[in-house]
Amino acid sequence: MSQRHHDLVIIGTGSGNSIIGPEFDDLDIAIMERGVFGGTCLNVGCIPTKMFVYPSDIAEEAAHADRLGLSFTAPQVHWREIRDRIFGRIDQIPPAGEKYRRESPNVTVYAGTARFVGDKTLDTGTGDTVTADRIVIAAGGRPRLLDIEGLDKADPTRGVHTNDTVMRLDELPERMIIIGGGYIGAEFAHVFDALGTEVTWLVRRDAVLRFEDETVSESFTALAQDRFDLRLNASPHKAVYDGAAWTLSCTSDDGDFDVSAPVVLLAIGREPNTDLLDVAAGGIATHPDGRIVVDEFQRTNVEGVYALGDISSDYELKHVANREAKTVKYNLAHSDAPQATDHRVVPHAVFANPQIASFGKTEQELREVGTPYLVKVQKYGDVAYGWAMEDEVGLVKVLADPGTRRLLGAHLMGYQASSLIQPLIQAAQFEQTVDAVAAEPYWIHPALSEVIENALLGLDEPNS
Ligand SMILES: Cc1cc2nc3c(=O)[nH]c(=O)nc-3n(C[C@H](O)[C@H](O)[C@H](O)COP(=O)(O)OP(=O)(O)OC[C@H]3O[C@@H](n4cnc5c(N)ncnc54)[C@H](O)[C@@H]3O)c2cc1C
Numbered sequence: 001m002s003q004r005h006h007d008l009v010i011i012g013t014g015s016g017n018s019i020i021g022p023e024f025d026d027l028d029i030a031i032m033e034r035g036v037f038g039g040t041c042l043n044v045g046c047i048p049t050k051m052f053v054y055p056s057d058i059a060e061e062a063a064h065a066d067r068l069g070l071s072f073t074a075p076q077v078h079w080r081e082i083r084d085r086i087f088g089r090i091d092q093i094p095p096a097g098e099k100y101r102r103e104s105p106n107v108t109v110y111a112g113t114a115r116f117v118g119d120k121t122l123d124t125g126t127g128d129t130v131t132a133d134r135i136v137i138a139a140g141g142r143p144r145l146l147d148i149e150g151l152d153k154a155d156p157t158r159g160v161h162t163n164d165t166v167m168r169l170d171e172l173p174e175r176m177i178i179i180g181g182g183y184i185g186a187e188f189a190h191v192f193d194a195l196g197t198e199v200t201w202l203v204r205r206d207a208v209l210r211f212e213d214e215t216v217s218e219s220f221t222a223l224a225q226d227r228f229d230l231r232l233n234a235s236p237h238k239a240v241y242d243g244a245a246w247t248l249s250c251t252s253d254d255g256d257f258d259v260s261a262p263v264v265l266l267a268i269g270r271e272p273n274t275d276l277l278d279v280a281a282g283g284i285a286t287h288p289d290g291r292i293v294v295d296e297f298q299r300t301n302v303e304g305v306y307a308l309g310d311i312s313s314d315y316e317l318k319h320v321a322n323r324e325a326k327t328v329k330y331n332l333a334h335s336d337a338p339q340a341t342d343h344r345v346v347p348h349a350v351f352a353n354p355q356i357a358s359f360g361k362t363e364q365e366l367r368e369v370g371t372p373y374l375v376k377v378q379k380y381g382d383v384a385y386g387w388a389m390e391d392e393v394g395l396v397k398v399l400a401d402p403g404t405r406r407l408l409g410a411h412l413m414g415y416q417a418s419s420l421i422q423p424l425i426q427a428a429q430f431e432q433t434v435d436a437v438a439a440e441p442y443w444i445h446p447a448l449s450e451v452i453e454n455a456l457l458g459l460d461e462p463n464s
């Protein structure tokens with residue numbers, strides 16, 4: 001057991017790892033990691049999920065190509081090839097990242113679960129205790145579990161998974177139960193269904209993706225009802241494993257029912273890792289939900305201690321964690337004139353099929369607080385490229401302030417919504433009027449982006 005002092009300690013190697021750079025070469029830095037280097041996004045989140053989504057999109061598009069006069073036989077899905085291609089690339093990155101840090105002359109790596117034991121004092125979980133002048137907490141979160149015996153812990157050997165393990169299955173399961181109607185549920189329901197798994201999706205409310213704009217959530221839910229064995233207003237209360245499959249007893253508005261499958265995926269949200277870190281022992285204030293309280297400069301209530309990403313943010317999104325890490329990096333070097341993180345226009349996308357992308361206020365939020373707004377819903381199918389696609393699902397909903405003529409929100413569902421939304425994000429960020437954005441730049445004809453142009457042009461249409 002040794003005691004050591006560092007100038008700077010960083011806890012977590014997700015977005016936290018990006019803080020270390022040449023500008024801090026004169027600092028004695030420690031970085032702490034309880035798992036593999038790179039964090040959630042790289043290892044068990046954004047990147048592998050999207051690497052599964054892409055082949056699933058191809059399978060799904062092919063399955064519905066008959067509207068275009070094309071028919072394909074059902075795809076041969078080589079699950080292990082897909083899995084091994086994905087993790088063959090990803091699994092090389094964490095050891096290389098860790099090696100690089102270990103070889104950096106001013107960086108010490110502590111591979112353990114760090115825990116506060118006093119003011120700016122940490123038990124590293126490796127037998128060492130360290131103190132530091134400054135600490136950055138970037139320790140993220142972990143999947144929430146259910147308070148039901150059998151589903152109260154991830155147990156891959158008995159088929160109970162979270163996103164941490166489900167992508168590493170040895171076989172594509174014939175059947176799967178997904179619990180949770182949010183991002184992870186939507187993305188994995190798409191992935192596994194498209195590849196051939198029969199998906200039962202248990203959602204405790206009356207719609208999936210309820211946090212989205214009502215038009216998007218309702219349309220997406222209707223599509224999901226056609227595609228999956230979707231059980232709305234349904235909650236499991238008992239789980240029994242017979243050695244091969246789980247049977248979940250559920251209550252729902254339509255009466256009680258049982259569902260069975262060898263694999264259960266828990267996708268019911270995440271919780272911040274503040275408890276593992278025992279931040280209270282470091283005097284660090286938290287919200288009631290466990291996230292660390294930070295100000296706009298990413299500073300906690302303890303002088304010299306910063307936090308970023310999922311452990312403190314209002315958003316559990318990688319682009320936000322990265323942005324907050326940039327703020328911390330800047331403020332560590334400029335503590336006398338700190339910069340705030342810009343959270344004005346934070347977009348997100350759900351990489352399901354169809355994709356969803358959104359930022360700003362939803363129509364229901366504007367209505368609830370009585371904010372006046374203009375609204376237009378433009379269908380992909382009503383622009384030329386949408387005709388080419390014979391698209392029947394895509395839509396762009398824009399909401400604008402009738403006075404300033406600036407965007408209040410944008411909500412897209414459809415092919416490549418996550419990319420298509422970007423000009424609207426720019427418009428909101430740079431506070432451009434919808435009229436200027438629609439009329440001044442050229443919009444390539446007949447590209448799908450014309451759906452954005454037409455949505456903006458349609459904002460003054462009657463009853464829109
Ligand atoms: C399945 C899934 C898909 C996702 N897809 C997207 C997407 O498409 N787009 C998007 O924007 N976001 C996505 N996200 C969210 C995104 O992954 C997170 O917002 C982001 O990774 C958070 O980064 P972070 O640095 O805050 O935390 P993390 O990346 O979680 O890093 C925290 C690190 O701290 C370590 N740690 C925790 N506690 C301790 C401790 N006590 N001591 C030492 N180390 C510790 C952890 O092991 C981890 O490596 C997804 C998340 C999931 C789960």
Ligand SMILES: NC(=O)c1ccc[n+]([C@@H]2O[C@H](COP(=O)([O-])OP(=O)(O)OC[C@H]3O[C@@H](n4cnc5c(N)ncnc54)[C@H](O)[C@@H]3O)[C@@H](O)[C@H]2O)c1
Nearest residue numbers: 180181182183184185204267268269270316317349350351
């Ligand atoms: N494309 C992306 O950017 C992306 C993809 C995946 C995850 N993420 C991030 O990761 C976070 C976690 O994803 P998630 O899907 O687990 O969370 P989520 O918050 O998106 O959805 C959780 C769902 O589980 C339900 N739920 C919560 N508790 C429940 C319970 N006890 N029983 C039954 N249902 C319950 C909720 O009603 C909700 O429908 C997201 O909030 C998101 O920020 C982002």
